[in-house]
Amino acid sequence: MALMDTDMPFPHAGGIVEIDSDEVDYVLELMNGTGIELFSSQNVRRLQGGVSSDVWLMDCLQGNNLKRYVIKQPLATLRVQKNWSAPLKRALYENLWLEMASRVSAESVPHVYYFDEKKPLLVTQYIDVTEAEVWQRQLFSGRFDLLFVQQLGEQIAIFHEMTAGSQNYAREFNSADILRATRIEPYIFALIDTFPDMSERLVEIGESVLANRISVIHGDLSPKNILNRDSKPVFLDAECACYADPAFDIAFCINHLLLKFYRLGDARFILMSRLLATSYLQKVNWEDRTGLEKRIAALIPVLMLARVDGKSTLHYLNECHKNTIRKKALNLLTKNLFSLDFIFNEVAFTH
Numbered sequence: 001m002a003l004m005d006t007d008m009p010f011p012h013a014g015g016i017v018e019i020d021s022d023e024v025d026y027v028l029e030l031m032n033g034t035g036i037e038l039f040s041s042q043n044v045r046r047l048q049g050g051v052s053s054d055v056w057l058m059d060c061l062q063g064n065n066l067k068r069y070v071i072k073q074p075l076a077t078l079r080v081q082k083n084w085s086a087p088l089k090r091a092l093y094e095n096l097w098l099e100m101a102s103r104v105s106a107e108s109v110p111h112v113y114y115f116d117e118k119k120p121l122l123v124t125q126y127i128d129v130t131e132a133e134v135w136q137r138q139l140f141s142g143r144f145d146l147l148f149v150q151q152l153g154e155q156i157a158i159f160h161e162m163t164a165g166s167q168n169y170a171r172e173f174n175s176a177d178i179l180r181a182t183r184i185e186p187y188i189f190a191l192i193d194t195f196p197d198m199s200e201r202l203v204e205i206g207e208s209v210l211a212n213r214i215s216v217i218h219g220d221l222s223p224k225n226i227l228n229r230d231s232k233p234v235f236l237d238a239e240c241a242c243y244a245d246p247a248f249d250i251a252f253c254i255n256h257l258l259l260k261f262y263r264l265g266d267a268r269f270i271l272m273s274r275l276l277a278t279s280y281l282q283k284v285n286w287e288d289r290t291g292l293e294k295r296i297a298a299l300i301p302v303l304m305l306a307r308v309d310g311k312s313t314l315h316y317l318n319e320c321h322k323n324t325i326r327k328k329a330l331n332l333l334t335k336n337l338f339s340l341d342f343i344f345n346e347v348a349f350t351h
Contacts, residue, residue, distance in 0.1 A: 016045045016057055027056050027071060030121055034114040036069065052086065052239060057126055068126035069113060074239060086181045090239040091120035093175045097238035098124070100216060104162055108155060109235050132229035139223055139260055147231040149272045153279030155233050156221065156253070160246040163216035164286035170243045176210050179242040183219055184209060186311035188302055194309050198333060205302050208295070212245035214287065221253040247292055250280050251299035258300070258347050259307055259314060262321050270348045277340045294338050301332035301343070324350060
């Protein structure tokens with residue numbers, strides 16, 4: 001049975017907060033030259049919750065005409081406890097990923113109004129909470145939409161299928177340095193000092209994500225970066241986009257569900273993990289499913305360990321949760337994993 005601590009606060013999606021006049025002026029200066037009509041009245045506020053970028057919401061009002069924009073500028077040094085830097089050019093690849101996704105399904109991503117690689121600056125549509133809700137909020141409030149999970153797995157597979165084996169996409173998303181700086185180094189290689197006896201295995205798994213240049217991946221498929229709109233997914237925050245191993249995307253997302261099982265003790269997180277994996281794998285036609293499942297299975301215990309001992313730890317896990325997850329992840333890392341079902345069963349029967 002998973003451990004649950006009811007006294008520990010749940011995380012919430014980022015709120016909207018007021019900012020001072022200097023910060024407002026800075027944002028307005030950023031918007032100069034974008035060609036976006038700002039109208040006569042503007043209200044600029046900060047969207048909280050991001051560690052990798054400054055994000056603002058701008059409301060522009062003229063009469064009854066309201067336009068709302070999300071303004072995003074990446075940070076060179078991320079807002080985490082441990083030292084973590086990443087190239088600013090990741091904004092370029094986020095923009096490219098949003099363009100790619102919109103060609104598949106325009107409703108699966110916010111509309112991009114403007115992008116400037118030099119600033120760098122990305123301006124997108126603001127999707128109101130009345131239209132779509134952050135999946136993370138739904139999960140922590142005990143609202144589980146299985147149709148959404150199924151469609152999420154299918155949509156991720158569609159993105160991978162569209163870009164798999166494409167030399168054009170491989171050239172366009174030649175951003176291994178960004179994935180290394182934002183995911184491989186801080187999540188996987190950062191574990192080596194703490195677990196030196198696992199160093200060979202960790203290096204092997206981390207390097208394989210970069211070496212298996214199979215499709216475009218999002219790189220940050222966390223529930224906080226996915227909205228639920230009428231049981232269909234809307235994807236945000238693709239700063240880590242790269243041409244790499246599609247196993248990383250689905251393993252990253254499944255890992256978040258498994259960690260929430262440890263936090264909340266609700267077996268439906270195991271059910272959703274199975275459903276997400278099944279709906280994804282059923283649509284895989286660009287490579288052998290067995291080989292892909294094996295790579296996903298190899299990544300999951302590494303990512304479990306990364307969220308308790310890497311540079312990006314999850315604040316909703318207490319020390320008791322972390323100890324349980326650490327023990328299970330290290331045990332799984334010693335096994336030659338082939339099956340996701342084996343992992344789900346192992347996690348489900350954790351005591």
